[in-house]
Amino acid sequence: MKDWLMITLLTVIMVLNFLDVLSDLELGVPRWHIIQETLLVTLSALGALYIGTDLLNRTRKIRQLANQLKRADTRICNISSRMQAARQEYTQAVQQQFELWSLTRSEQEVALLLLKGLSFKEISGVRSTKEKTVRQQASSIYTKAGVDGRHSFCAWFMEDFIQPAPESNAQAA
Known part of the structure; x- marks a missing residue:
């Protein structure tokens, strides 16, 4: 649950910063500020992608482990x-x-x-x-x-x- 919250937070930060960058481009804000906010957008996207991928991998491993336990129980049931x-x-x-x-x-x-x-x-x-x-x-x-x-x-x-x-x-x- 905590991971999904982090992904959501990073995504919200990314979207809001992206909208801010678009707004700043129209207002003629200094280039260094645009670069800084673009970097924040990029880092937020990478963070959300990393956490999301890690979460999916861990979920897959947990499912595999649960299936292995079920198969082991099935094998045990097939004994004399x-x-x-x-x-x-x-x-x-x-x-x-x-x-x-x-x-x-x-x-x-x-x-x-x-x-x-x-x-x-x-x-x-x-x-x-x-x-x-x-x-x-x-x-x-x-x-x-x-x-x-x-x-x-x-x-x-x-x-x-x-x-x-x-x-x-x-x-x-």
């Missing part, structure tokens, strides 16, 4: 019934743990996206929030979970699922 049952149990265990930690609904959403491996920037794009908000929510999640960061948070959920390899006969001897 045994794996689906395990996935469902794991999802329930994760949700129960989130409730034990008293994570808010927003924190739960961020926590799930963290577990899926998304960056703060990607999460903010998917959730249409500021990256700073996601960082604050992640910090709150880590505090409530009693871990010191993303890696520890993700490891907390994997630790009980990965069993150590059985010792080989050579090591036992």
